[in-house]
Amino acid sequence: MATNTIARSQHKENFLNPIWKANPLFILLLGTCPALGVTTTVENAIGMGILFTFVLVGSSVLVSLLRKIIPEEIETPAFILIIATFVTIVKMLSEAFLPELYSGLGVFISLLVVNCIVLGRAEAFAKKNGVLDSLLDALGNGVGYLLAITSIALIREILGTGTITFGAVFTFLPKIVLPILKFDGVDLSIPLFAKPAGAFIVFGVIEAIIGVFTLRKAEKEAAAKREAILAAQKAKAAALAAEKAKTAEAAGKEDK
Amino acid sequence: MSATNVVTAFILAVFSYMLINNVVLTRFYGICPYLGVSTKVKSSVGMGVAVVFVICLAALVCYPIYHFVLIPAGLGFLDTIVYILVIASLVQLVGLFIKKYSPSLYKSLGIYLPLITTNCAVLGVVQENNALDFGMSMANALGTSLGFLVMIVLFSTIRERLNAYDAPKNWKGLPIALITAAIMAMAIMGLTGMIA
Known part of the structure; x- marks a missing residue:
């Protein structure tokens, strides 16, 4: 029972850690190319996130299943081949069923092959862990990446076009255009954010905001460490003083 | 088209791929090395030269493979798998070749070679070339790789100075570098439409 709960919390950790x-x-700054390249609209970003998650989950599970069969010398080429297979599957499926997404993402679907996250999870996690753990880790990373690029796309689409459009890429949904910065003939959008330069600005500002929190956390940790060292020193000094007092007392007794 | 026309078209295409459709700042290939290897000028020059070398070679090798092997065999959909294997083995081979014939060059370029396999610029250019003829695909390879070299060297010179600049703590390092890249991208935007 106890081991069960430990295992369960480990599973939860594997899934939740990469999301936040x-x-x-x-945080790890991997997979930046598609994060800047396809984030002009929210729908493209969501589509990319879903395709990415599919490739990551498929390749991680397969690598984890084959981890005892693949010889160590040809590990990396074998991983790349597995990933490329899944990318080809995704490419053909999206071309057949979501042609708007396929043309919107363009060459970035093929570039999933050289995405550092996919190869990184295969090398760092899936080849050492069981199927269930690898699946959860891949799902967590996929969802984390999906949320990250969708948030960049949300900022860029709202600021860049003033609206959010649904149904242009996922054609099975009804087409909805939400006007957010555009109303009554007033247009507050800044077209720069739809251009490449805007992608760098949005990403840079997000990184700076995250920097505030990591700095604060680092400071807290450093303060806690300092306090722990001080407390240890104090305890040591107290113990020394007690020892001294004891020996002095003993000496005093002997004198008597 | 006469010979001079072909040459002018080629040169214009190279410049267009190099500056106007710059690989990192407008097409977003190869952002990882652009942000990761640009902290020192010396290493960015090494990375840039290695990328020029590998992209040109990969484009030269992959063009005949796609047009004379995959398409006649009806296997066009296998392009990504074939390209990544060709690029990986090409990088390995170039590494061995340089190690044997020029150990000093290997010392300065060698460490960047394995990184290039996972550089999206190489695969991106080769994939784009599927739709281009031979001359244009060579122009794409040459222009794109030179554009990468120019931008990463410029970026690293700026970053070396940024290190000495007293930025707010949470902006230090990557965030301020990203804003710098944004300003560089705006400068590149000013060239849009210069070559039709």
Whole structure:
């Protein structure tokens, strides 16, 4: 029972850690190319996130299943081949069923092959862990990445076009255009944010905001460490004083 | 088209791919090395030269593979898998070749070679070339890789100075570098439409 709960909390950790604390894009800074390249609209970003999650989950599970069969010398080429297979599957599926998404993402679907996160999870996690853990880790990373690029896209689409459009890429949904910065003939959008330069600005500002929190956390940790050292020193000094007093007392007794 | 026309078209295409459709700042390939290897001028020059070398070679090798092997065999959909294997083995081969014939060059370029396999610029250019003819795909390879070299060297010179600049603590390092990249991208935007 106890081991069961430990295992369960470990599973939960594997899934939740990459979403928030070790987000592949915002904290580890991996997979930056598609994060800047396809985030002009929210729908493209969501589509990219879903395709990315599919490739990551598929390749992680397969790598984890084959981890005892693949010889160590040809590990990396074998991983790349597995990933490329899943990317080809995703490419063909999206071309057949979501042609708008396929043309919107363009060459970035093929570039999933060289995405550092996918190869990184295979090398760092899936080849050492069981199937269930690898699946959860891949899902967590996929969802974390999806949320990260969607938030960049949200900022860029609202600021860049003044509206959010649904149904242009996922054509099975009804087409909805939400006007957010555009109303009654007033247009508050800044087209720069839809351009490449805007992507760098949004990403830079997000990183700076995250920097505030990591700095605060680091300061807190440093303060806690200092306090712990001080407390240890105090305890040591007290113990020394007690020892001294004891020996002095003993000496005094002997004198008597 | 006469010979001079072809040459002018080629040169214009190279400049267009190099500056106007710059690889990192407008097409977003190869952001990882652009942000990761640009802290020192020396290493950015090494990375840039290695990328020029590998992209040109990969484009030269992959063009005949796609047009004379995959397409006649009806296997066009296998392009990504074939390209990544070709690029990975090409990088390995170039590494061995340089190690044997020029150990000093290997010392300065060698460490960047394995990183290039996972540089999206290489695969991106080769994939784009599927739709281009031979001359244009060579122009794309040459222009794109030179554009990468120019931008990463410029960026690293700026970053070396930024280190000495007293930025707010949470902006230090990557955030301020990203804003710098944004300003560089705006400068590149000013060239839009210069070459039709």
